[in-house]
Amino acid sequence: MAIYVTGDIHGDPKRLSTKIFTEQKELTKDDYVIILGDFGLVWNKDGEDRSEKHWLDWLEDKKFTTLFIDGNHENHNRLAEYPVEMWNGGQVHKIRPSVIHLMRGEIFELQGHTFFTFGGASSHDIKDGILEEGDPRIKRWKKDYYKEYRIRNVEWWEAELPSEEEMQHGLENLEKHNNKVDFILTHCGATSTAREIGELLDKSYKPDILTKYLEQIKEKVDYKKWYMGHYHICHLVNEKETVLFEEIEELPTESTAWNE
Numbered sequence: 001m002a003i004y005v006t007g008d009i010h011g012d013p014k015r016l017s018t019k020i021f022t023e024q025k026e027l028t029k030d031d032y033v034i035i036l037g038d039f040g041l042v043w044n045k046d047g048e049d050r051s052e053k054h055w056l057d058w059l060e061d062k063k064f065t066t067l068f069i070d071g072n073h074e075n076h077n078r079l080a081e082y083p084v085e086m087w088n089g090g091q092v093h094k095i096r097p098s099v100i101h102l103m104r105g106e107i108f109e110l111q112g113h114t115f116f117t118f119g120g121a122s123s124h125d126i127k128d129g130i131l132e133e134g135d136p137r138i139k140r141w142k143k144d145y146y147k148e149y150r151i152r153n154v155e156w157w158e159a160e161l162p163s164e165e166e167m168q169h170g171l172e173n174l175e176k177h178n179n180k181v182d183f184i185l186t187h188c189g190a191t192s193t194a195r196e197i198g199e200l201l202d203k204s205y206k207p208d209i210l211t212k213y214l215e216q217i218k219e220k221v222d223y224k225k226w227y228m229g230h231y232h233i234c235h236l237v238n239e240k241e242t243v244l245f246e247e248i249e250e251l252p253t254e255s256t257a258w259n260e
Contacts, residue, residue, distance in 0.1 A: 001111050003253055004033045004064075005185070007229035007245035008071060011040030013055055016062065021248055027064040029098055032110060036229030036244060037071025037119050037187030042078045042095060045154055060096040067100050070119035071187040071230065076159035090117070090173075102185070104162055105170025113182040113253055116221070118170055120162050121188035121230050122208045126150050167213050174221055183251065184226040190214035193241055197231050225251070 004023070006015065016033060018024060024033075041055055048056070059066045070079060079101055082093035090106030102108060102117040109115075128149040131138055141147040150156030174181070188194060191212055194205040205211070218226075226241045227249075235243040242249070 001253075002027065002031045003110060003113075003251045004031075004248050005036060005227050005244060005251060006033065006248040007036050007234075007243075008038035008073075008232065009035055009040060010038050010073060011043055011052075011055070013041070013059060013066075015246060015248065016059070016066075023248075023250070024062065024064055029063065029065050030111075031064045032067050033064050033248070034102075034185060035066065035068035036185060036227060037069050037121065038073045038229060039068040039070065039101075040073055042101075043075045045075060045078070047078075056096055056099055059099050062098075065098040065100065067102055069102050069117050069185055069187060070104070072121040072123045072160040073155075074119075074157070074160070076157040077153065080159070104166045105173055107173050107177055107181060111253060113251075114177065114180075115183045115185055116170070116174060116181045116217075116223070117185045118162070118166075118214070118217075119187050120160055120210055122206075122210065123150060123156060123160060124205070126156065130156055161208065161210050162213070167209075170213075170217075174217070179220055180222040182224050184217070184221070184223050186214060186226070186228045188214070188230045189226075189228050189237075189241070189243070190218040192218070193228075193237055196237060197233070197235065197243060200235065201231070201233065 041052055044052060079093055084091050085094055088108045088110060090108040091103045093101040104118050107114055107116050125148045128147050130150055130152050132152055191207045192215060194211050198205045228243055231243050232245050233243055234245050234247045
């Protein structure tokens with residue numbers, strides 16, 4: 001059995017094609033590919049369009065099971081409309097039987113290992129603001145590539161950042177597991193991690209309610225590996241934290257060192 005992780009796909013899962021991800025030929029539905037946020041295939045505000053349906057069905061037809069946490073570029077209103085189900089110890093939304101959203105603050109047991117999941121992040125491409133539908137600036141700015149804006153409830157949602165209830169739920173679940181898990185999966189990183197990545201990219205990622213929360217988790221939780229997406233790079237932050245984008249990495253669940 002195997003578990004793989006990869007970064008943001010933004011509605012385009014082609015990197016999981018058989019030609020690129022050749023390892024899938026040996027996988028089954030008991031194997032998992034986990035997308036670290038910005039899944040982007042539950043996006044259209046009026047429900048599944050032809051493209052969404054095609055790619056969700058395409059993933060469902062794969063030999064493996066697709067799991068994802070949410071990012072900031074996600075239609076959180078649509079995700080919230082799916083029934084909440086219990087699956088492998090935590091709460092999920094099943095988009096398809098084997099295309100599954102891992103909700104925030106949950107702990108899952110997969111192949112004998114524990115995973116704490118917490119999606120969401122602050123959007124950084126909104127320096128020109130969040131506009132309402134019908135705002136005349138949308139038409140003027142549409143072809144201006146220097147404008148960075150989003151339209152509320154069309155391509156930006158307030159729930160990109162967590163509620164107090166979600167954060168408290170996560171802390172309570174971690175306490176139930178004695179603040180110890182094998183893997184942490186998030187979209188963005190803790191404040192200190194984001195600062196280090198920002199220095200690498202010559203950018204500044206401002207602390208927010210989520211990065212501060214993840215910093216708290218980083219300080220108090222005993223974990224073996226932490227994987228995140230969001231920053232559109234592949235980077236080994238340290239021996240425990242990894243940022244992924246287009247790479248698909250197999251988790252070290254079977255190594256001798258891991259089990260010691």
